Amino acid sequence: MIRLEKRPQPSRTWTLASPILAVLLTMIVGGALFAALGAEPLTAIRTIFWDPLFNPQFASYSRPQLLVKAGPLILIAIGLSLGFRAGIWNIGAEGQYIMGAICGAGAGLAFYPSDSALIFPLMILAGALGGWAWAMIPALLKVRFGTNEILVSLMLVYVAESILASVASGLLRNPEGMGFPGSRNFRDWDAVANTEIIANTGMHFGVLTAFIAVIAAYVLLARHIQGFNIRLSGEAPRAARFSGVNPAAVIVFCLGIAGALAGLAGLFEVTGPAGQISIDFNSGYGFTAIIVAFLGRLHPVGILLAGLLMALTYIGGELAQLMLGLPGAAIQLFQGMLLFFLLGVDVFTNYRVRLNLGATA
Amino acid sequence: MGQPLLSLRGLTKAYPGVIANDDVSFEIGEGEIHALLGENGAGKSTLVKMIYGLVQPDAGEMTMRAAPFSPSEPAEARRSGVAMVFQHFSLFDALSVAENVALGMEMPPKTRDLARQIREVSEAYGLPLDPFRTVGTLSAGERQRVEIIRCLLQDPKLLIMDEPTSVLTPQEVDILFQTLRKLRSEGTSILYISHKLEEIRALCDTATILRLGKKVATCTPRDTTARELAEMMVGSSFAAPAAKATRPGEVLLEVKSLSLPAPDAFATPLRGVSLSLRAGEVLGIGGVAGNGQDELLTALSGERLAPQGTIAFKGKDVSRSGPLARRALGLLSGPEERLGHAAAPNMSLVENGVLTASRREKLVRRGFIDWPGAARFAERVIESFDVRTPSAQTAARALSGGNLQKFVIGREIMQKPEVLVVNQPTWGVDAAAAAAIRQALLDLASEGAGIVVISQDLDELMEISDRFAALNEGRLSGARPVAELDIEKIGLMMGGAHDLELVSSHA
Structure with missing residues (x-):
């Protein structure tokens, strides 16, 4: 019989080892899945994890994509992780991402075609504010009326999507776009184009912001009293109140930061890789970032690595679809497995497995 | 046999x-x-x-x-x-x-x-x-x-x-x-x-x-x-707390007809609670569990704010001040529930030290936590109160109940409070540790602090209190010198007079 025994302290070794084991298990089971679909499992795994970075044929295109995809994931996940640490479940980063993009883009387009150097900073500010304001709705409702932030933030995603569809074909539509939905393309507007800082690396301002956010979140959680209060609120809410932490302030702070970072991610996306506000501008970064946050153990450095890994499976997954003809659903299944195994293996952090074979004594 | x-x-x-x-x-x-x-x-x-x-x-x-x-x-x-x-x-x-x-x-x-x-x-x-x-x-x-x-x-x-x-x-x-x-x-x-x-x-x-x-x-x-x-x-002789000789001084804590509604369906409202506490005095508050002990502690600690003008510390109204402000003034507290209230179970003793001592021990400078200082503070508590733990970095939940209790009480005492309010300070603690905690409370009082001990252990209250009051359904009886009391009077003060007589012919 297998028994689980609670450890007196979470195991440090397993905290580090469990994500690695989860990735290995995903590779094994995913490989079996690909084999069942008729693909050579080793080739499929190599196509997903190796070829995007090192295959001479694809790497020049896909290596920069790694940072392009990982940037927004990391930026959003860092914000979410602060809330998750405090037990505040913001599921609506996708909506905050959309609203950040809309507000930032709108603020810029109001001055089109000015080429002032202040426009891009203004757009960044507007993007952060847009995401922040959208996150303040669940925050204030929770503080004032005790509503559930999970439901409110999630529902606001659908509201944001509707607003996106509306402005893409109305308010922000490109007047020179022959009536097609979608805003002006920011990449054609030099003053605001979020181009690569270093050529052919995928490193744009959003990625830079994501790296800064990783460092800032690390310092906040490890050294600052506000980060301590956030962790305390999540670990023991009563102890936090006893300590003197104002729960409402933590809710407003965590949701606000998460919203602002998601809004920034949206702004950098719309001015960079996406180029314009379009009906289908959002691509699920806000939801995938939830997985990234947990995959990274809600730890800033973990999130950095998890964001890169998740981006890799995206790029590698597309490559596998292209090269091996694997169905897109199989790739999504593969990504789902990653989270499943991660949460499953997590049990070893807090529990020890005992095998006693046969004997009852 | x-x-x-x-x-x-x-x-x-x-x-x-x-x-x-x-x-x-x-x-x-x-x-x-x-x-x-x-x-x-x-x-x-x-x-x-x-x-x-x-x-x-x-x-x-x-x-x-x-x-x-x-x-x-x-x-x-x-x-x-x-x-x-x-x-x-x-x-x-x-x-x-x-x-x-x-x-x-x-x-x-x-x-x-x-x-x-x-x-x-x-x-x-x-x-x-x-x-x-x-x-x-x-x-x-x-x-x-x-x-x-x-x-x-x-x-x-x-x-x-x-x-x-x-x-x-x-x-x-x-x-x-x-x-x-x-x-x-x-x-x-x-x-x-x-x-x-x-x-x-x-x-x-x-x-x-x-x-x-x-x-x-x-x-x-x-x-x-x-x-x-x-x-x-x-397994060894332990010291019973020594009696103290100081005389009560100025009034440190004054509570005047404090009423607070129950925070949830199974809690008790506080009904017109009044008490006054002098320097160097131990006020024991008895009563059966669930009669407002926890509610009284959270009202005094500042976790729940009280109506204006009901709680005064050294003549200053602190009714609307939160735990941080009250601690800064010198009003400290130790709740009953060790895990989850007095301490965060998954956090280390060092972090649990920061939980209440950040201000008085100056462990936070310009918003940043002084971790080496926090570790020294935790080490001092561990050493002074003989907390048995592998290290100060050990998670609170890994400690036995008695050792964690010594840590959380010690953490407050080491901050030299002027008034300390504790609920069930020796609950579930072995005799030797309980004696040590009581002695530490008495020592603190002899140095001029005022102490409120809320407890369900009457022997404990009789042993260390100068005056005794009882909580019953959120009401606090008047405080009386312990020397005047016997177990019968205490029972009546605790007030469960209903339903206590033995049933002889009753359906």
């Missing part, structure tokens, strides 16, 4: 890293009240769990009336005639007494028949209880009666009681003892777990003492002094 009812021979049970029971042997006679005595962590619970079939021994054997007895689950133990009243009740607040009793039965009779049985048993044993009352409205003492009656309906040969008096008023304790003596006279054996020495001396025929998983002795408690029992339990 003839044939024993239950005999244990060489019972051993090991958990990873600790031997909970090591070669424990003793016998429980027919119709005897047998005390099982020991500090926290001495192995009482594990031993009882083996008898009740919750845990299987690694080695050793038990026999009941000379027949082998090795229950593999509680149902089997119950079939053999073993019943147990747990320290923590397993009752559903929303259901009636009879429904709760029926839930524990394998083949419950019709509710009407069951209600009649409950009435019969409750009258026979002097435990007044209405089978149709909702459990949520019962006092802790009445809830315990539900558990006892649930056991008695099985007609047990051996009744195990785990710390039954920890939630009772003195009068309720008397009723319980009469019930237990009546059971004994009918031939039922009782295994009585407690660390209240006077109780054991008053009630029990035999006592078995455990220390660190081993049996120390089996003795007759009536012929042994409480001090001897305690020393056997602890």
Whole structure:
């Protein structure tokens, strides 16, 4: 019989080892899945994890994509992780991402075609504010009326999507776009184009912001009293109140930061890789970032690595679809497995497995 | 004494890293009240769990009336005639007494028949209880009666009681003892777990003492002094708190008709609580659990803000100040619940030090935590209060209850409070640690601090308080000097005067 025994302290070794084991298990089971679909499992795994970075044929295109995809994931996940640490479940980063993009883009387009150097900073500010304001709705409702932030933030995603569809074909539509939905393309507007800082690396301002956010979140959680209060609120809410932490302030702070970072991610996306506000501008970064946050153990450095890994499976997954003809659903299944195994293996952090074979004594 | 009812021979049970029971042997006679005595962590619970079939021994054997007895689950133990009243009740607040009793039965009779049985048993044993009352409205003492009656309906040969008096008023304790003596006279054996020495001396025929998983002795408690029992339990002589000689000074804390609504359905509102506390004084607040103790502590700590003008610290109104501001002034507190309230279970002792000491110990500079300073503070608490822990980086939940309690109380005392409010400072703590904590509180008072001790342990309150007041349903009685009080007066102050007389002819 297998028994689980609670450890007196979470195991440090397993905290580090469990994500690695989860990735290995995903590779094994995913490989079996690909084999069942008729693909050579080793080739499929190599196509997903190796070829995007090192295959001479694809790497020049896909290596920069790694940072392009990982940037927004990391930026959003860092914000979410602060809330998750405090037990505040913001599921609506996708909506905050959309609203950040809309507000930032709108603020810029109001001055089109000015080429002032202040426009891009203004757009960044507007993007952060847009995401922040959208996150303040669940925050204030929770503080004032005790509503559930999970439901409110999630529902606001659908509201944001509707607003996106509306402005893409109305308010922000490109007047020179022959009536097609979608805003002006920011990449054609030099003053605001979020181009690569270093050529052919995928490193744009959003990625830079994501790296800064990783460092800032690390310092906040490890050294600052506000980060301590956030962790305390999540670990023991009563102890936090006893300590003197104002729960409402933590809710407003965590949701606000998460919203602002998601809004920034949206702004950098719309001015960079996406180029314009379009009906289908959002691509699920806000939801995938939830997985990234947990995959990274809600730890800033973990999130950095998890964001890169998740981006890799995206790029590698597309490559596998292209090269091996694997169905897109199989790739999504593969990504789902990653989270499943991660949460499953997590049990070893807090529990020890005992095998006693046969004997009852 | 003839044939024993239950005999244990060489019972051993090991958990990873600790031997909970090591070669424990003793016998429980027919119709005897047998005390099982020991500090926290001495192995009482594990031993009882083996008898009740919750845990299987690694080695050793038990026999009941000379027949082998090795229950593999509680149902089997119950079939053999073993019943147990747990320290923590397993009752559903929303259901009636009879429904709760029926839930524990394998083949419950019709509710009407069951209600009649409950009435019969409750009258026979002097435990007044209405089978149709909702459990949520019962006092802790009445809830315990539900558990006892649930056991008695099985007609047990051996009744195990785990710390039954920890939630009772003195009068309720008397009723319980009469019930237990009546059971004994009918031939039922009782295994009585407690660390209240006077109780054991008053009630029990035999006592078995455990220390660190081993049996120390089996003795007759009536012929042994409480001090001897305690020393056997602890293994070394411990110091009783020394009396103090300082005279009370200026008024530090003044509470005037403080009323606060109950925060949730099962909490108690505070009703016009008034008290005043002078420098160098210990004010003891007694009362049965659930009469507003927790609510009073959170109102004084600042977790719940009080109406304007109700709480004054050194003449300054602090009613609307939160915990940080009150701590900065010198009003500190220690809640009852160690894990989750006084300390965050998964955080280290260093982090738990920062939890309350950030301001007074200057552990935060311009928003940033001084971790080396926090570690030094935690080390100082650990050393001064003899907290047994592998290191200051150990998670709070890894410490035993007594050691964590020493840490959380020590953490407040080390910050040199002017007023310290503590709730159940020695709850679930072994005798040696309890004595150390009480002594530390008395030392603090002798240095001029005012101390409010909220406790359900009357012996403790009598030992360390200068004045005593009692909480009953959120009301605080007037405080009276301890020297004027006796146990009867205290019982009346605690106020559970309703429903306490023994039932003679009442349905």
